[in-house]
Amino acid sequence: MLYRPLAAIVFFSLALAGCTTTAPPAPASIPDARAAVAPSIPLMQEVTKRLSADDFEGRAPSTAIEPKVLDYIVAEFKKAGLQPGNHGEWLQEVPTVEITGSNYTPLTVSGGAKPLSFAFGDQYVATSYRVTPVTKIQESPLVFVGYGINAPELGWNDYAGVDMKGKTAVILVNDPDYAMETQDGLFKGRRMTYYGRWTYKFEEAARQGAAAAIIVHDTFPAAYGWNVVNSSWTGAQYYVQTPNDGMDQTMANGWVQKPVAEAILGAAGKNLAALTAAAQQKGFKAVPLGLNVSFGFDNAVRKATSHNVIGILPGTTRKDEYVLYSAHWDHLGRCTPDSTGDDICNGAVDNATGVGAITALADANHRAGPTPRSQVFIALTLEESGLLGSEFYAQNPVYPLSQTVGGVNVDALQPGGKTRDYSMTGGDKSEFNDLFRQVLAEQGYVEAAEESPEKGSYYRSDHFSMAKRGVPMFDLGRGSDLVNGGVEAGRAAADDYTVNRYHQPSDEWSDTWDWTGMTADLALYYRLGRLLATGTTWPNWRATDEFRAIRDKDCAASPAGC
Numbered sequence: 001m002l003y004r005p006l007a008a009i010v011f012f013s014l015a016l017a018g019c020t021t022t023a024p025p026a027p028a029s030i031p032d033a034r035a036a037v038a039p040s041i042p043l044m045q046e047v048t049k050r051l052s053a054d055d056f057e058g059r060a061p062s063t064a065i066e067p068k069v070l071d072y073i074v075a076e077f078k079k080a081g082l083q084p085g086n087h088g089e090w091l092q093e094v095p096t097v098e099i100t101g102s103n104y105t106p107l108t109v110s111g112g113a114k115p116l117s118f119a120f121g122d123q124y125v126a127t128s129y130r131v132t133p134v135t136k137i138q139e140s141p142l143v144f145v146g147y148g149i150n151a152p153e154l155g156w157n158d159y160a161g162v163d164m165k166g167k168t169a170v171i172l173v174n175d176p177d178y179a180m181e182t183q184d185g186l187f188k189g190r191r192m193t194y195y196g197r198w199t200y201k202f203e204e205a206a207r208q209g210a211a212a213a214i215i216v217h218d219t220f221p222a223a224y225g226w227n228v229v230n231s232s233w234t235g236a237q238y239y240v241q242t243p244n245d246g247m248d249q250t251m252a253n254g255w256v257q258k259p260v261a262e263a264i265l266g267a268a269g270k271n272l273a274a275l276t277a278a279a280q281q282k283g284f285k286a287v288p289l290g291l292n293v294s295f296g297f298d299n300a301v302r303k304a305t306s307h308n309v310i311g312i313l314p315g316t317t318r319k320d321e322y323v324l325y326s327a328h329w330d331h332l333g334r335c336t337p338d339s340t341g342d343d344i345c346n347g348a349v350d351n352a353t354g355v356g357a358i359t360a361l362a363d364a365n366h367r368a369g370p371t372p373r374s375q376v377f378i379a380l381t382l383e384e385s386g387l388l389g390s391e392f393y394a395q396n397p398v399y400p401l402s403q404t405v406g407g408v409n410v411d412a413l414q415p416g417g418k419t420r421d422y423s424m425t426g427g428d429k430s431e432f433n434d435l436f437r438q439v440l441a442e443q444g445y446v447e448a449a450e451e452s453p454e455k456g457s458y459y460r461s462d463h464f465s466m467a468k469r470g471v472p473m474f475d476l477g478r479g480s481d482l483v484n485g486g487v488e489a490g491r492a493a494a495d496d497y498t499v500n501r502y503h504q505p506s507d508e509w510s511d512t513w514d515w516t517g518m519t520a521d522l523a524l525y526y527r528l529g530r531l532l533a534t535g536t537t538w539p540n541w542r543a544t545d546e547f548r549a550i551r552d553k554d555c556a557a558s559p560a561g562c
Contacts, residue, residue: 039360096303096305097239107124107295153549188427202253206250239386240392242395313362320560327351328462371534409462423479429542442527
């Protein structure tokens, strides 16, 4: 889990109707699910405690402990009333590839008054998405492409008029509005859009045919320092295996420090600040720099297989429409020992609580009786390695994405008290936000503003693997305004987890946990999920959202579903 400073992290995904844009009906016209049953907190507790026990060794995927973890989850899914959800099987294989670079050459730039050379690690980092023993970029022409964005719905294309074949894109981090204090800009101002994420920039460079892509790191718009880039990009990298071994991707993706970019642009007779200002204006045109870049490295490749666990409660009258519930089962396994010598990162909060929650939700829905729509429950693998389990499912969905109505993903529910508020990550992205607000009012909560929207947290959890393929999704999180203690106490509790337990051996089960907040969370998830499963609406993305066009195209091509 990528930790965020709210007490709980949950998303609800909603498939839009490619053909409809009507908002969800008011709660009075939706079948009432509140009185049906209550999710079992003792069941959630039992599963959470067991999955975070030491003998599960921190649940590292693709290790000797994985079969034991999978057997337990399957057994609990069966007891909750689920049927095998992958064409009669419980497991979905998730093939992965680990690529570790070594023997990096300096990044050299030629064509200026004198050659430039930059060291790996301190000044640049790079990896390859391609399964190949050697990566070599040689004398590739450099092109400054601004923010590297192609957004037809906004009339914006930084690649317009330039052929990137064989060339290397130099790209600014974040998106053009990042410095705004408000969220009123074309790219939602202060709030980061997907166009600001590095994942998008590398994907778009590949779609444009670039040989390589290099992002210019800048701490403020990136929201993290070079140390984070360095630590994240200098070790093993993990990807979902693809039939073409990633050969449709760029040869190399990397980052350079801002002073490195300034030096390179200076050698081309350009100024980074001036080009940045130009790139923030609509109509910007890419700038060939008249320079060539070269660098290379070796790749050690290791392939492995992990598994998602999938169960289903079949629907009745609309059984080919699907509501998803998901949570990742994996954690870090053996990790750096703490002062006591404990080297097991148990992942009790992150994310044994999530698997416990969806098991309890499955049990509650089974006891409440079948719904018109089918309900699918997925325990995902490899979230900690880059959302790979959800990415594989989204690439290879058992149930068509155009027939996926929405769902609930649960990631790291925090022990603690009940709050007065819940917040949405990602802003007002879809019409389901309207339903969320209606249910909050119904249950006596208020909506809190998302903290730090500039960090792009919406794009950094499992739900996003679905969203970027057009299935509308958004995060919900328990807020910080504790009924007992207020905002100050709520933020202190969240900070305590971040500092003292997140991704550490101390993220362990405790019999003294306060379950008041998690009980409220589970009731909210159940209400929203059950409404989706019993309802008829297909809420849409907002008209200017970056994922609307993808979903509209998918739905237009599908005779069934949305």
